[in-house]
Amino acid sequence: MDVQYKIKESKLVGNHRIILDKLTLGEKVESPGAMNLPLDLALALMKDADGKIDLGLPVSGDLDNPEFSYGHLILKAIVNLFTKIITAPFAIIGKLVGVESENLDSLGFEPGSVTLPAPEREELKQLAEALKKRPNLKLDVQGCFNAKADGDAIKSLSLRQSIAGHAGIQLKPEEDPGPIDFTDLKSQKAMETLYKERFSPDALRQFKKQLKESAAEKKPPTPAKEGDADLELYQKIYDRLLESEPMEEAKMTETARQRADAILLEVTGPGGLEASRVSTLEPAAAQDLKDGMVVCKLNLGVAK
Numbered sequence: 001m002d003v004q005y006k007i008k009e010s011k012l013v014g015n016h017r018i019i020l021d022k023l024t025l026g027e028k029v030e031s032p033g034a035m036n037l038p039l040d041l042a043l044a045l046m047k048d049a050d051g052k053i054d055l056g057l058p059v060s061g062d063l064d065n066p067e068f069s070y071g072h073l074i075l076k077a078i079v080n081l082f083t084k085i086i087t088a089p090f091a092i093i094g095k096l097v098g099v100e101s102e103n104l105d106s107l108g109f110e111p112g113s114v115t116l117p118a119p120e121r122e123e124l125k126q127l128a129e130a131l132k133k134r135p136n137l138k139l140d141v142q143g144c145f146n147a148k149a150d151g152d153a154i155k156s157l158s159l160r161q162s163i164a165g166h167a168g169i170q171l172k173p174e175e176d177p178g179p180i181d182f183t184d185l186k187s188q189k190a191m192e193t194l195y196k197e198r199f200s201p202d203a204l205r206q207f208k209k210q211l212k213e214s215a216a217e218k219k220p221p222t223p224a225k226e227g228d229a230d231l232e233l234y235q236k237i238y239d240r241l242l243e244s245e246p247m248e249e250a251k252m253t254e255t256a257r258q259r260a261d262a263i264l265l266e267v268t269g270p271g272g273l274e275a276s277r278v279s280t281l282e283p284a285a286a287q288d289l290k291d292g293m294v295v296c297k298l299n300l301g302v303a304k
Contacts, residue, residue: 010064014073016057023053035079042082044136044302045092057081089300093137096130104130107263108293111146112153114258121266127298128272138277139267140299143260144286145252149294154255155245159238166190182234191237198244204237211236256283259296277303 002017025040046053059073085092090104104127107120116124131137157176164177167190171177181187195204211233260280268275286295 007063010062012059012061012063014059016055016059018053018055018057020053020055022051023047035082037079037082038086039082040302041089041300042085045085045089045134045300047134047136049133049135055081090127090298093127093130093134093300096133097126099126099130105298106290106295107298108290108295109259110153111149111289111292111294112157112255114255114262116262116266124263124267125272128267131273131277136303138279138301138303139273140279140281140301141260141263141267142281142297142299143256143258143263143283144294144296145256145259145283146286146289146294147252149289150252150255151247154251155242155247158247159242159245162194163187163190166193180238182231182238188230188234191234191241194241195237198241207237207240208233252285253283256296259294263296263298 001019003014004016005012005014007013023043025043043053046055048054057074057077059077061068061070061073094100094104104123107116107123109115109120110117127139131139160177160180161171161175163180164171167184167186169177192204195207215232257280260283264278264280267273268278281299284297289295
């Protein structure tokens with residue numbers, strides 16, 4: 001222990017540097033005065049690869065205060081330190097590799113995608129480097145999905161693949177054919193064929209008739225450009241097909257699982273963590289998007 005105190009005008013300022021070597025916890029004992037903190041996680045966050053804990057513990061107080069208690073100051077400083085460590089564990093971990101960010105606990109995926117973007121792979125690399133310095137920690141990965149964003153993206157890909165197939169375009173499994181060109185005759189023909197298959201030839205005729213009547217009622221103030229009517233027609237056909245595109249509910253959880261597997265594979269790859277220190281949790285729904293990305297969560301625990 002290295003201790004330094006300064007007192008000026010009854011104001012005490014103290015700094016402690018405390019080195020704890022191979023500190024371990026014993027059996028948990030019920031006590032009304034005990035701190036309700038996950039101390040095993042706090043110790044795992046603080047212990048380096050050699051089993052040492054290097055603590056900086058500042059304290060301050062007013063000696064003229066009738067309620068001044070040195071022991072109370074020390075206890076308060078310890079509780080504050082442990083609380084900060086436990087409530088922001090990824091911020092503590094990030095500092096080990098010079099990353100001033102609390103976002104290490106989440107990773108974003110493009111809606112419908114199970115491929116980790118390059119920035120997220122770099123973040124995982126930094127996290128793995130930090131966790132190597134804390135061998136008593138393990139990482140839990142929770143794959144997530146957003147029903148609306150992922151559902152729309154998955155249905156869009158499936159529909160565009162079907163249109164490409166009906167247009168005679170050969171695709172590899174899971175290949176994205178890109179956006180639809182609504183002015184392309186082959187794509188138009190493919191969408192009409194799909195519409196007839198899902199509904200009926202008569203339904204397509206009725207749909208075209210309704211759109212034509214609706215367009216006539218609008219009476220645009222300027223003449224429509226050549227091809228605008230066809231463009232609008234096939235955009236509407238596409239939208240109707242997208243609404244009817246089937247998708248199994250299990251696809252959501254499967255997407256989340258694949259995302260968790262992608263994270264696990266990346267963090268345990270060459271130069272990464274041991275596989276025994278990483279595990280996956282059950283998939284969960286992500287209610288909100290972050291910058292348009294579906295966020296998967298990471299949690300820290302104590303390695304057994």
